[in-house]
Amino acid sequence: MTKENYSFIDEVRRRRTFAIISHPDAGKTTLTEKFLLYGGAIRSAGSVKSRRSNKHAVSDWMEIEKKRGISVTSSVLQFNYDDFCINILDTPGHQDFSEDTYRTLMAADSAVMVIDCAKGVEDQTKKLFHVCKMRGIPIFTFINKMDRAGKDPFDLMEDIEKVLGIRSYPMNWPIRKDNNFKGVFNRQKKQIELFHGGNHGQDIANTITGDITDEKFSDLLGENLHEELKSEIELLDIAGDNFNLEEILKGELTPLFFGSALTNFGVEPFLKSFLDITTPPKPRKSNLGDINPESKNFSGFVFKIQANMNRAHRDRIAFLRICSGKFEKGMTVNHVQKNKKVRLAQPQQFLAQDRAIVDTAYPGDIIGIHDPGIFKIGDTLCEDQSKLQYEGIPQFAPEHFAKISTKNSLKRKHFLKGIKQLAEEGTIQVYKKPHTGMEELIIGVVGVLQFEVLEYRLKNEYGVDLLNERLPFHYIRWVEMDNFDPSTFSITMDTMIVEDMNEKPVLLFQNEWSINKVAERNPKAVLKDVSV
Ligand code: G4P
Numbered sequence: 336m337t338k339e340n341y342s343f344i345d346e347v348r349r350r351r352t353f354a355i356i357s358h359p360d361a362g363k364t365t366l367t368e369k370f371l372l373y374g375g376a377i378r379s380a381g382s383v384k385s386r387r388s389n390k391h392a393v394s395d396w397m398e399i400e401k402k403r404g405i406s407v408t409s410s411v412l413q414f415n416y417d418d419f420c421i422n423i424l425d426t427p428g429h430q431d432f433s434e435d436t437y438r439t440l441m442a443a444d445s446a447v448m449v450i451d452c453a454k455g456v457e458d459q460t461k462k463l464f465h466v467c468k469m470r471g472i473p474i475f476t477f478i479n480k481m482d483r484a485g486k487d488p489f490d491l492m493e494d495i496e497k498v499l500g501i502r503s504y505p506m507n508w509p510i511r512k513d514n515n516f517k518g519v520f521n522r523q524k525k526q527i528e529l530f531h532g533g534n535h536g537q538d539i540a541n542t543i544t545g546d547i548t549d550e551k552f553s554d555l556l557g558e559n560l561h562e563e564l565k566s567e568i569e570l571l572d573i574a575g576d577n578f579n580l581e582e583i584l585k586g587e588l589t590p591l592f593f594g595s596a597l598t599n600f601g602v603e604p605f606l607k608s609f610l611d612i613t614t615p616p617k618p619r620k621s622n623l624g625d626i627n628p629e630s631k632n633f634s635g636f637v638f639k640i641q642a643n644m645n646r647a648h649r650d651r652i653a654f655l656r657i658c659s660g661k662f663e664k665g666m667t668v669n670h671v672q673k674n675k676k677v678r679l680a681q682p683q684q685f686l687a688q689d690r691a692i693v694d695t696a697y698p699g700d701i702i703g704i705h706d707p708g709i710f711k712i713g714d715t716l717c718e719d720q721s722k723l724q725y726e727g728i729p730q731f732a733p734e735h736f737a738k739i740s741t742k743n744s745l746k747r748k749h750f751l752k753g754i755k756q757l758a759e760e761g762t763i764q765v766y767k768k769p770h771t772g773m774e775e776l777i778i779g780v781v782g783v784l785q786f787e788v789l790e791y792r793l794k795n796e797y798g799v800d801l802l803n804e805r806l807p808f809h810y811i812r813w814v815e816m817d818n819f820d821p822s823t824f825s826i827t828m829d830t831m832i833v834e835d836m837n838e839k840p841v842l843l844f845q846n847e848w849s850i851n852k853v854a855e856r857n858p859k860a861v862l863k864d865v866s867v
Contacts, residue, residue, distance in 0.1 A: 355448075366477065444472060640712060
């Protein structure tokens with residue numbers, strides 16, 4: 336079928352929208368690049384990386400990104416593979432990742448978790464996994480860098496179960512000799528797949544396949560390795576979990592793949608299997624019940640706002656996840672929260688290499704729309720007048736806190752306006768002491784870089800010089816209990832009680848010991864690290 340022949344329903348059903356989560360350096364960028372290579376979106380590997388280093392020249396990101404040479408915000412890539420239209424939501428790989436990274440996961444229908452085979456599950460992966468688990472989306476695991484020395488595959492499975500609390504089902508099993516990655520045993524097809532070629536990852540790799548009992552593998556692998564493989568597979572079949580599609584789709588069992596993104600070994604089988612198992616966009620929860628993506632009425636929600644992508648215009652881009660209906664350039668939609676009509680002119684889509692103006696888009700797609708300052712994170716846009724609102728986007732736990740004020744008290748109005756805007760865009764979270772005005776504000780951020788973003792933007796957009804005193808807190812808990820009273824709630828000496836902008840009670844902690852102590856002392860309170 337050619338692209339022109341796809342009906343609206345075909346377009347929805349061929350969409351796959353997922354995020355790649357990992358700790359920095361596990362190989363997320365390399366794997367993404369290889370997906371693009373197989374999708375034909377790039378001719379040879381290496382272009383995404385060079386794009387990363389040349390980014391200053393090709394796009395107009397914020398000044399601060401240029402200075403630091405890192406990506407502050409996450410982006411979206413779209414490409415076609417077979418009959419599928421794939422949207423990859425990228426998440427910043429740098430240590431200073433922000434709340435945006437978490438929010439991006441709200442727009443994904445599934446996640447690919449990349450793990451370095453030598454390191455196992457690392458910190459940032461743990462945090463991102465936690466959000467995927469909360470959403471109950473399918474999570475696929477790609478154990479990367481199998482071309483290098485790494486942990487034993489059985490130990491890696493145990494690591495995933497112990498650290499993340501999810502069981503795994505190896506879809507393939509690695510065949511390695513003296514740390515040379517030869518290939519895998521494909522458990523679905525029950526065949527050996529030996530990799531070769533690929534020009535060190537520049538090109539598509541080839542495979543030799545065959546039944547595990549085929550004598551040729553004794554020659555190709557050596558008798559010992561062949562026998563070892565057979566007994567490992569037997570052990571997996573007897574002692575391991577069974578393949579259970581229902582559990583996979585609920586995010587309770589993770590299909591596990593071994594491969595090497597750099598050498599292209601195992602990338603295409605992984606992609607094929609992933610596309611086979613994952614589903615198109617599913618119905619989304621709203622105040623009017625579940626909304627079917629195949630419904631004709633256009634709707635979507637804003638999950639991210641990015642400022643100043645184009646310095647000349649100082650404008651913002653709101654990232655919209657389309658949930659139902661067909662999007663058409665120039666259409667007028669209802670901004671539900673503001674009860675206002677908005678015309679979606681100049682919408683952008685993020686194709687493999689560049690941003691481009693998009694004419695049409697479908698459920699599962701992400702489009703960037705011009706934001707003259709009217710959108711908030713979590714806003715719903717829809718075609719009809721139904722007052723449809725998608726479930727809000729949670730506030731995720733910041734890990735760094737500061738007390739802020741303006742150096743010049745005459746600028747106080749600008750300061751408050753700037754803080755309000757930045758909070759609505761989701762750059763910072765704002766708290767204050769209970770029952771006080773806005774005199775003394777505390778802000779929380781997920782990554783410390785956001786402090787710099789805040790300072791830079793207040794100065795550049797609002798002319799405000801910021802006084803910023805870092806606080807020693809690293810943990811936050813939203814308190815859920817009836818009749819919360821800050822004057823009687825029992826906390827430790829080093830804990831602070833504040834409230835968020837929705838007037839929900841919040842506790843700021845310096846260490847986990849205090850969290851446990853406060854939980855013990857207040858058995859009626861439920862302490863949550865996400866506010867929905
Ligand atoms: P990230 O986006 O998750 O941060 O990781 P990225 O893809 O940038 O990969 C981090 C490093 O790991 C890179 O090396 C990359 O080449 C390497 N890498 C990725 N996949 C594999 C793999 O399958 N096998 C091996 N051996 N290495 C892999 P670098 O030296 O930091 O960067 P570069 O000089 O290659 O650009």
